[in-house]
Amino acid sequence: GCKEKQCPEKLAKWDLLKIYSYIIVMEHYAMIKMNCCPKDWKPFSSHCYFTVSDSASWSESEEKCSRMGAHLMVIHSQEEQDFITKILDAKAAYYIGLSDPGHRQWRWVDQTPYNESATFWHSSEPNDNKEQCVVVSHRDSGWGWNDILCSVTQKSVCQMKKIYL
Numbered sequence: 001g002c003k004e005k006q007c008p009e010k011l012a013k014w015d016l017l018k019i020y021s022y023i024i025v026m027e028h029y030a031m032i033k034m035n036c037c038p039k040d041w042k043p044f045s046s047h048c049y050f051t052v053s054d055s056a057s058w059s060e061s062e063e064k065c066s067r068m069g070a071h072l073m074v075i076h077s078q079e080e081q082d083f084i085t086k087i088l089d090a091k092a093a094y095y096i097g098l099s100d101p102g103h104r105q106w107r108w109v110d111q112t113p114y115n116e117s118a119t120f121w122h123s124s125e126p127n128d129n130k131e132q133c134v135v136v137s138h139r140d141s142g143w144g145w146n147d148i149l150c151s152v153t154q155k156s157v158c159q160m161k162k163i164y165l
């Protein structure tokens with residue numbers, strides 16, 4: 001019966017200690033596994049996003065992101081683009097981390113491959129070899145990408161991986 005399974009008092013105390021330390025370890029684990037975004041950054045999937053409303057050239061914008069431990073936003077899916085454009089001002093244009101160092105070789109700032117099948121150019125864009133930086137902007141057809149001169153000052157969106165505390 002039950003008596004056989006009862007532990008000696010000393011052992012029971014040790015078990016209690018084990019349980020307490022287990023709880024502490026698990027709490028610690030939960031903290032480690034918790035991922036989050038800094039204040040004012042918006043979470044989406046495994047990343048955090050921040051809208052920079054001060055206008056700057058493309059390289060200045062990238063530098064601003066970099067100073068915050070981030071980079072200009074990289075877009076690889078419609079879902080990502082839809083998430084961010086929902087919180088953008090349709091009257092403004094925002095630099096993203098796409099540029100052309102020359103010869104129409106589009107490059108993402110985080111070195112991820114430029115995949116033709118996951119691009120969201122406005123119709124008739126990109127339209128000019130001298131326009132080597134990309135903004136996301138709103139037109140009648142919806143949100144899409146446009147190549148512009150890199151020196152033009154625009155707002156921008158920074159992106160970083162969620163922080164694991």
Ligand SMILES: [Ca+2]
Pocket residue numbers: 125126127128131146147148
């Ligand atoms: Ca253009």
